[in-house]
């Protein structure tokens with residue numbers, strides 16, 4: 082097996098343009114959260130394994146909000162991959178590159194994007210067969226200028242990068258203009274605090290704002306073709 086993203090999963094991520102990265106403390110909030118994101122036009126989310134509620138939240142969303150594509154983030158150990166795959170995650174990601182985690186994702190057939198920040202990490206990930214990568218922390222490391230520079234030697238490989246870290250409605254379009262970026266990810270749409278306070282309208286409004294940025298960019302690029 083491999084851990085490549087199937088075309089339809091990648092297409093869904095590209096079409097959404099933004100992955101809502103979530104830290105959820107209470108699985109009872111999961112369904113309302115997913116519905117709020119959908120109301121704002123965001124249908125791809127990443128539940129981070131930073132809290133115990135992430136896996137139960139994934140199960141509830143899969144069963145009650147099937148229109149949402151839910152992946153899992155912050156996968157730090159190889160043994161977590163089976164739990165994530167068994168719970169029905171559409172994909173897995175991590176902030177960094179761990180060969181053991183990548184190999185476990187390949188064994189389980191879970192689409193997986195490791196985090197990279199250096200040429201050596203890109204090369205190690207490519208050597209293991211990865212094509213979809215996360216770049217973290219994107220803004221602090223130099224934003225799209227850094228990503229454009231670091232990715233240049235590998236452009237012939239068709240790698241795809243999802244930037245994460247410090248991204249928001251004001252800077253997301255800088256990344257999305259690049260053909261090597263199918264989507265950005267970020268926690269600004271639904272912060273841990275907004276979720277804990279059940280601020281569903283604010284979350285839907287943030288999602289809508291992000292959606293507007295993606296749509297505006299699409300209109301602009303079509304106009305210039």
Ligand SMILES: O=C[C@H](O)COP(=O)(O)O
Nearest residue numbers: 102246247248267268269
């Ligand atoms: O720790 C990283 C976050 O999950 C994603 O970055 P952000 O909070 O800057 O959006």
Ligand SMILES: CC(=O)C(=O)O
Nearest residue numbers: 154155174175176217
């Ligand atoms: C930061 C990130 O990429 C993750 O937690 O998976």
